[in-house]
């Protein structure tokens with residue numbers, strides 16, 4: 001079964017001779033439970049595509065259907081609810097809140113929903129991600145790899161069916177990058193999540209079930 005269907009998706013910026021076709025007719029399906037890597041040169045449209053799949057941005061034309069729901073039919077507030085329920089995001093720069101502890105950062109998406117944490121699950125992912133003993137620290141006290149592992153825990157905490165990761169290893173050295181990518185793969189497999197990961201690193205892309213290559217706003 002496909003959890004994400006992208007149909008003839010277009011995103012244009014500007015107009016006339018300054019027009020940039022960030023996405024120029026993308027068709028893609030993502031199978032539930034799989035690990036898809038998206039590769040391609042800088043500027044090829046990878047982030048734009050991922051943001052559309054996560055309902056962070058709206059297309060110029062075309063459709064994104066997630067779990068049977070067409071995102072173009074949703075208003076802004078409905079898209080926010082969609083994101084909270086369906087998607088966990090992992091970004092290159094971790095996007096942790098510096099004034100919150102690691103534990104508070106991880107639980108933050110639940111606070112937004114007013115949901116109580118599943119303590120057993122929290123402890124389980126904390127251990128899997130090697131964050132035991134770091135929960136009361138602030139992000140600034142952690143290494144890049146530790147910060148990204150906290151961001152992965154935050155993405156997993158609401159148990160969303162989809163994890164979208166945009167160059168999650170881009171700020172890490174190769175060993176920490178391998179570690180973070182391996183943990184993303186392991187945790188998403190363990191909890192049967194669907195992982196879509198953008199990377200520049202072809203070695204990391206090899207971890208995926210499927211590699212999608214982008215060029216000039218298209219899949220090639």
Ligand SMILES: Nc1ncnc2c1ncn2[C@@H]1O[C@H](COP(=O)(O)OP(=O)(O)O)[C@@H](O)[C@H]1O
Nearest residue numbers: 013020021022041042043044045046047048049
């Ligand atoms: N907000 C924006 N305004 C104008 N152009 C943009 C904007 N976002 C992205 N672009 C352009 O769209 C193209 C694709 O960008 P992006 O999706 O970020 O590529 P990638 O993630 O593959 O590096 C690039 O040419 C980029 O400059």
Ligand SMILES: [Mg+2]
Nearest residue numbers: 046047048166
């Ligand atoms: Mg990008």
